[in-house]
Amino acid sequence: MIEHSKNSAPYSKAKSNSHNSIGVTANFNDAVQLPLNTLAAQTKHVFVTGAGGFLGKAICRLLRLADIKVTGFARGSYPELTQMGVNMKQGDITDFSRLKETMQSCDLVFHVAAKAGVWGCKDDYFKPNVQGAQNIIRACQELAITRLVYTSTPSVTFAGVDEAGIDESQPYADNFLNFYGESKALAEQLVLAASHDLKHGLKQGASLDSLQASHQGKSLKTVALRPHLIWGPNDPHLVPRVLERARAGKLKLVGKEDKLVDTIFVDNAAYAHILAAVALNEPEATCIGKAYFISNDQPITMAAMLNNILHCVDLPPVTKRVPSTVAYAVGTTLEWFYNVLNIKQEPIMTRFVARQLSTSHYFDISAAKKDLGYTPLISIEEGMKQLKLSLARS
Numbered sequence: 001m002i003e004h005s006k007n008s009a010p011y012s013k014a015k016s017n018s019h020n021s022i023g024v025t026a027n028f029n030d031a032v033q034l035p036l037n038t039l040a041a042q043t044k045h046v047f048v049t050g051a052g053g054f055l056g057k058a059i060c061r062l063l064r065l066a067d068i069k070v071t072g073f074a075r076g077s078y079p080e081l082t083q084m085g086v087n088m089k090q091g092d093i094t095d096f097s098r099l100k101e102t103m104q105s106c107d108l109v110f111h112v113a114a115k116a117g118v119w120g121c122k123d124d125y126f127k128p129n130v131q132g133a134q135n136i137i138r139a140c141q142e143l144a145i146t147r148l149v150y151t152s153t154p155s156v157t158f159a160g161v162d163e164a165g166i167d168e169s170q171p172y173a174d175n176f177l178n179f180y181g182e183s184k185a186l187a188e189q190l191v192l193a194a195s196h197d198l199k200h201g202l203k204q205g206a207s208l209d210s211l212q213a214s215h216q217g218k219s220l221k222t223v224a225l226r227p228h229l230i231w232g233p234n235d236p237h238l239v240p241r242v243l244e245r246a247r248a249g250k251l252k253l254v255g256k257e258d259k260l261v262d263t264i265f266v267d268n269a270a271y272a273h274i275l276a277a278v279a280l281n282e283p284e285a286t287c288i289g290k291a292y293f294i295s296n297d298q299p300i301t302m303a304a305m306l307n308n309i310l311h312c313v314d315l316p317p318v319t320k321r322v323p324s325t326v327a328y329a330v331g332t333t334l335e336w337f338y339n340v341l342n343i344k345q346e347p348i349m350t351r352f353v354a355r356q357l358s359t360s361h362y363f364d365i366s367a368a369k370k371d372l373g374y375t376p377l378i379s380i381e382e383g384m385k386q387l388k389l390s391l392a393r394s
Helices: 026-042 054-065 079-084 096-102 122-142 179-193 196-203 208-218 238-247 266-280 302-312 324-340 351-356 366-372 380-393
Strands: 045-049 069-074 087-090 108-111 147-151 163-166 221-227 290-294 361-363
Touching: 026 054, 026 266, 045 054, 054 069, 054 079, 054 266, 069 096, 079 087, 096 122, 108 122, 108 266, 122 147, 122 179, 147 179, 147 266, 179 221, 179 290, 221 266, 238 302, 266 290, 266 366, 290 366, 302 380, 324 351
Parallel strands: 045 069, 045 108, 069 087, 108 147, 147 221, 163 361, 221 290
Antiparallel strands: none
């Protein structure tokens, strides 16, 4: 039985869980066909950074459904993407020359690659996330690529307190509890600022064609998406970590009160990226230079979400709890200890994790619905069915 919060939105009717050859449901394929066909008519060649990652692969799968030419950029080798028809190129996002070389002839970029995590030194995050974004922007401008969809994160606004139904008017955090959130906030601002000249010109009444001609490579239209807690079949992050800790008897809830959080099924996140790319090309595009929260629009308690995952492999529900003040104190102590001893391994608890697990994180996605036409297509209930099947096969 799928567990959910009394305060969460009602689940939509479950869809078919049959899969086609590239791993998405038939009903989902039907729903995404129109935006994919529109994108195919607008686009000759798409470049996807982080193509080998969880979300990057999902975006590539959708693009290939529409037979769109895709070049994927990643540090490793991914034969499954090559078999899918993606032209894979290896490289580092901080290597501008290699990046620009592989972006030749592309007219749309999905910049998904990032260093994610809760622990590490500043350079570990700022080089790939900030310098990487700067390189993508510069390459787009020099190659006259006019559309850039950037994968951001809600962590850009998180300052360690409840975020209950916030929207995009929420400012960037004043103080970050890790370098990941800080680096992504800086990168997002760089990406959105790259559209400033174009937006300013449009406000002054110039036509889009004239601005593109006058700006040449500088007429870059950008948009940022902030997906929260991406999960689904073949998830290499959240699901395996939850299962590993549960099997080791180390999985615990933080805080006495169950707070609501938003999550997003991976195919919904990929779908939102497709919609954003289409929206950027509209004559009166309202999304240019803006960031959008995206989610499954089904706030759920962390306990319920974890127990849904555990139920997929018939593990008992998590019941153990640790007070939030204790978790934060432990995180503070461990961070100090690891820094003094220069330990690179991630501590079992950090200040960021303690706050993340004991606060609300759910978002008003009205702007994404209005400007991008986004509505989640796969509910948590259906997603959990797909996850259970995937875990059974593996």
